[in-house]
Amino acid sequence: MSAPTLDRPTDEAALQRQFEATIAADRRVEPRDWMPEGYRRTLIRQIAQHAHSEIIGMQPEGDWLLAAPSLRRKAILLAKVQDEAGHGMYLYSAAETLGADRADLTDKLIEKKQKYSSIFNYPTLTYADVGVIGWLVDGAAICNQVPLCRSSYGPYARAMIRVCKEESFHQRQGYELLMTMMRGTPEQRAMVQDAVDRWWWPSLMMFGPPDDDSPNSAQSMAWGIKRHSNDELRQRYVDMTVPQAEFLGVTLPDPELRLDPDTGRHRFGAIDWSEFKAVLAGNGPCNDERIARRRAARDDNAWVTEAATAYAEKHAGAVA
Numbered sequence: 001m002s003a004p005t006l007d008r009p010t011d012e013a014a015l016q017r018q019f020e021a022t023i024a025a026d027r028r029v030e031p032r033d034w035m036p037e038g039y040r041r042t043l044i045r046q047i048a049q050h051a052h053s054e055i056i057g058m059q060p061e062g063d064w065l066l067a068a069p070s071l072r073r074k075a076i077l078l079a080k081v082q083d084e085a086g087h088g089m090y091l092y093s094a095a096e097t098l099g100a101d102r103a104d105l106t107d108k109l110i111e112k113k114q115k116y117s118s119i120f121n122y123p124t125l126t127y128a129d130v131g132v133i134g135w136l137v138d139g140a141a142i143c144n145q146v147p148l149c150r151s152s153y154g155p156y157a158r159a160m161i162r163v164c165k166e167e168s169f170h171q172r173q174g175y176e177l178l179m180t181m182m183r184g185t186p187e188q189r190a191m192v193q194d195a196v197d198r199w200w201w202p203s204l205m206m207f208g209p210p211d212d213d214s215p216n217s218a219q220s221m222a223w224g225i226k227r228h229s230n231d232e233l234r235q236r237y238v239d240m241t242v243p244q245a246e247f248l249g250v251t252l253p254d255p256e257l258r259l260d261p262d263t264g265r266h267r268f269g270a271i272d273w274s275e276f277k278a279v280l281a282g283n284g285p286c287n288d289e290r291i292a293r294r295r296a297a298r299d300d301n302a303w304v305t306e307a308a309t310a311y312a313e314k315h316a317g318a319v320a
Ligand code: FAQ
Pocket: 045, 046, 049, 050, 051, 053, 054, 057, 058, 084, 115, 116, 117, 118, 119, 133, 137, 138, 141, 144, 145, 205, 206, 207, 208, 209, 213, 214, 215, 216, 217, 220, 226, 230, 280
């Protein structure tokens, strides 16, 4: 029997110390490394929620694929929605490195045992919503996800680097669409303003509950999974977005929104957390519709999964 080395301790207390040293030195934890069970569970929870958000997040914009106003807009939207599918796949792969099973995660989503972002439970009523999702929803996603590129878990952090590059393109395409509409007719400008009015507050809720009501933040930050608190990122998003709204020529629907000259940050009105809680409880405008469609996609396409699995097994046998 070989003696334990300094690099690979075998007793739990030493493994815990080594894990803590990795976190303290801001190095990445990798799938082969020992990790506390709570760290693994927290990562699976967050990464699964994130993956589900990307997959369910294809639906609100996907609803407009057949009604895009031009071939150019359809090609752009199709590429964006496909990117979101890709993000979901990277994230499910990252969850698999922690021992999660992808089919099981999908089942948990459909059975409402795991969450996805509240934002995707709102309807897309006009084509301006496609632009506003790109600008505000992808903008919020970037604010939240750029710090996750430095998350302590290696596969998650690396997935975020590519995801953020693509989200950045998504945000710009949304803003470009809105700029085009704002240069159009009074009706088009009104559509943009109406979409901003409906999406602004839900976009602020994407960052999660306020810090004093966020049960997971403290531990997730101590473990380096999250780098900033929910309120810090929300504030950063507001500060980033207000000048963009001014340039675009729209009004953000918050009479209390103003620049605080002392801090250089924007103060904003109270968020309606009862709406957030209702959406999380399944009572948003589109919760049932989103899950029903995901369930149908799983069930109707089960034969594709079975065929691909059979092919992979046959191929693995041939190679061996
Ligand atoms: N919606 O203690 P905390 C995108 C839950 S991707 C639903 O603060 P945590 C790309 C939370 O899970 C958008 N649930 O939790 C795209 C927890 O529940 P649990 C998704 C929410 O994890 C763009 C409970 O509340 N992005 O948009 C929400 O420390 C356009 C207590 O909350 C990510 O997932 C919410 N908004 O912080 C796609 C980013 N907020 O599990 C298509 C990664 C909180 O204990 C089109 N995730 N909850 O039962 C994170 O950064 C974190 O998980 C937070 C929440 C910040 C979302």
